[in-house]
Amino acid sequence: xxQYFSYFKFLFITIGVLALLVGGIGFLRSLTEKHIxxxxxxxxxxxxxxADVLTTEEEKRLAExxxxxxxxxxxxxxxxxxxxxxxxxxxxxYNTDSNWMRAMRDFADDxxxxxxxxxxxxxxxxxxxxxxxxxxxxxxxxxxCGRVLERYSDSMIDSVLDDVYDRVETSxxxxxSAYIEDIYRDMSRGKININxxxxxxxxxxxxxxxxxxxxxxxxxxxxxxxxxxxxxGSVQFTVMRDELINKHVTSVVYSxxxxxxxxxxxxxxxxxxxxxxxxxxGRRR
Amino acid sequence: xxxxxxxQKMHCPYCDSVDSEEKKTEQQSIxxxxxxxxxxxxxxxxxxxxxxxxxxDYIVFDERVSGVxxxxxxxxxxxxxxxxxxxxxxxxxSCVFAPNDFLSEAKLETMNGAYxxxxxxxxxxxxxxxxxxxxxxxxVSGNREYTETSVYHIVREMEVDxxxxxxxxxxxxxDNIMDLMEPYNYGQxxxxxxxxxxxxxxxxxxxxxxxxxxxxxxxxxxxAEILLRNSISGYVGLKSSLNNQVxxxxxxxxxxxxxxxxxxxxxxxxxxxxxxxxxxxxxVGKVPxxxxxxxxxxxxxxxxxxxxxxxxxxxxxxx
Numbered sequence: 001x002x003q004y005f006s007y008f009k010f011l012f013i014t015i016g017v018l019a020l021l022v023g024g025i026g027f028l029r030s031l032t033e034k035h036i037x038x039x040x041x042x043x044x045x046x047x048x049x050x051a052d053v054l055t056t057e058e059e060k061r062l063a064e065x066x067x068x069x070x071x072x073x074x075x076x077x078x079x080x081x082x083x084x085x086x087x088x089x090x091x092x093x094y095n096t097d098s099n100w101m102r103a104m105r106d107f108a109d110d111x112x113x114x115x116x117x118x119x120x121x122x123x124x125x126x127x128x129x130x131x132x133x134x135x136x137x138x139x140x141x142x143x144x145c146g147r148v149l150e151r152y153s154d155s156m157i158d159s160v161l162d163d164v165y166d167r168v169e170t171s172x173x174x175x176x177s178a179y180i181e182d183i184y185r186d187m188s189r190g191k192i193n194i195n196x197x198x199x200x201x202x203x204x205x206x207x208x209x210x211x212x213x214x215x216x217x218x219x220x221x222x223x224x225x226x227x228x229x230x231x232x233g234s235v236q237f238t239v240m241r242d243e244l245i246n247k248h249v250t251s252v253v254y255s256x257x258x259x260x261x262x263x264x265x266x267x268x269x270x271x272x273x274x275x276x277x278x279x280x281x282g283r284r285r
Numbered sequence: 286x287x288x289x290x291x292x293q294k295m296h297c298p299y300c301d302s303v304d305s306e307e308k309k310t311e312q313q314s315i316x317x318x319x320x321x322x323x324x325x326x327x328x329x330x331x332x333x334x335x336x337x338x339x340x341x342d343y344i345v346f347d348e349r350v351s352g353v354x355x356x357x358x359x360x361x362x363x364x365x366x367x368x369x370x371x372x373x374x375x376x377x378x379s380c381v382f383a384p385n386d387f388l389s390e391a392k393l394e395t396m397n398g399a400y401x402x403x404x405x406x407x408x409x410x411x412x413x414x415x416x417x418x419x420x421x422x423x424x425v426s427g428n429r430e431y432t433e434t435s436v437y438h439i440v441r442e443m444e445v446d447x448x449x450x451x452x453x454x455x456x457x458x459x460d461n462i463m464d465l466m467e468p469y470n471y472g473q474x475x476x477x478x479x480x481x482x483x484x485x486x487x488x489x490x491x492x493x494x495x496x497x498x499x500x501x502x503x504x505x506x507x508x509a510e511i512l513l514r515n516s517i518s519g520y521v522g523l524k525s526s527l528n529n530q531v532x533x534x535x536x537x538x539x540x541x542x543x544x545x546x547x548x549x550x551x552x553x554x555x556x557x558x559x560x561x562x563x564x565x566x567x568x569v570g571k572v573p574x575x576x577x578x579x580x581x582x583x584x585x586x587x588x589x590x591x592x593x594x595x596x597x598x599x600x601x602x603x604x
Contacts, residue, residue, distance in 0.1 A: 003385065004585075007381060007582075008585055011589045011593075014593065015589060015592050015593055018593065018596040018597070018600070019592075019596055021596075021600070022596050022599050022600055025600070025603050026599075026603070029603060194594070194601070199598060202590070202594060203587050203588075203590040203594060204587060206586065206587070206590045207583050207584075207586045207587035210582075210583065210586045211586075214380070214381055214382050214582075215574060215579065218571075219462075219465065219570065219571050220462075220465040220567070220568065220569030220570070222464075222465060223465075223467070223468065223567065224467045224468050225511075226507075226508040226509075226511035226512050226515070227508070227512065228467070228468050228508075229447045229448055229449060229450050229451075229468075229505075230445055230446070230447060230508075230512070231445075231446040231447065231448040234444075234445050235445045235512060236443065236444045236445070237441060237442065237443050238442045238443070238444060239440055239442035240441055240516065241439070241440040241441075242437050242438075242439055243437060243438045243439075244435055244436070244437055245417075245436050246435070246436035247433065247434070247435045247436070248433075248434055249431055249433045249434075250434075251429045251430060251431045251432070252429065252430050252432075253428055253429060253430075254425050254427075254428050254429055
């Protein structure tokens, strides 16, 4: 047992120190978790149910949920439901996907900008979910700004839209509630979030490598070479002949491989008509 | 008196005298211990030096180290038992799965020093290699890639002398292990003196030089073929012809005793034998594994790494 503890001493001490560090930081963060709002220009209201798909009670519960989460993550969370043709509003022509996206994006960005949303400052940190219930233009758009814009990649935006899409037709309340929780989850954790399953797999692989590397029970290595027993300077090559007997040349068409450009999708970053940087993405229903 | 590798002299462990002229006498066939007079009993057909089971004194059996059995050379032990223990501990300190008592003082103390009989063969070797090989050159011109293949006829003839190609002449020592003991530094090889054997177990050769020569021939041929091959470079697709041959002529044979420490560790009914070159300290042997340790240490590493990574993950989540 003494040998065991002596062998793992360094590892155990490292874990202990790290645990204390994590515990200490966690404790300090719990004391200072509440963010201080610095933007008072934005309205107090967060749920704008123009499409009237929520009951008063649901609106109230969503507003409470948003208030709680906003304080925890320091970002505005806004929900806007509409039942109108955004294509007609902006005059973007035919009802194509790209026109619809453009119109939804502009509506969401304009709403955010015109209402001066942003937790830390006007047009600062926050997210807005625009949900359109107008027949033929149904769908959602997520507009991000400030820290939310910096954090959200395309796939994260898709993930939020997935959660909304899966629930919104059966229960708009549940869909918007899921959106709030998604924003809270993504904004309350660090940029690097390692999946615990990966941690488990890596630990298993490390343990297997450790066992395999320590189970080597090689008997011994050969430490003699071809010249070990050669008497000093006794190797003499009396004949060393390399005669060219044949030569031939072949050729093939040479094709240098040209690099193919990779496709990269933006995180939806753009500048709104009000001159504010936004990100986002949308999905039609 | 026993030979002490650390001081490289004869030393009496009882009175601490060094290199005294005192010399044992021994009887030809009865084999009584000169120290306590006890009958040694059956020592086997080949043992030439052994330890008295009663008093622990070492006895050299003269008739097995004289006449036709007299070795030409001996390499005295350079590594003492203590030095060998240290060497073993250093070598296997990272073997965490070895049983706890594997390197214990009590177990290592059971290690014995042995002089192993070796035949040493000198050869003059003639080698011939003949074959074909290709040299490839590639270049690009315009939109075409050209490949030039030059085919060569290669001939090598070599003369080489091998000096003291060793082959162990002990049935008790596994051949593959004794091959791994090599090389010995022949610079420290001296003419045989019986006094160096005192303090160690030893054997006379078990088989004569003619019987064991095929092993030496095999080793010399293999080395000569490698030397021939090493002289050919820059070719691809080398094809040997059937005319290649290596011929040997034995020029001299010597009989020598070479030092080996033997540590026999028993674990769960199995023998784990370690051989240590008594001159260079080279160790050959397979370490036993304790299954309990493999599982215990493996599980600890798994749990520790998991905990460590989860803590790091949590730390990253804070920022």
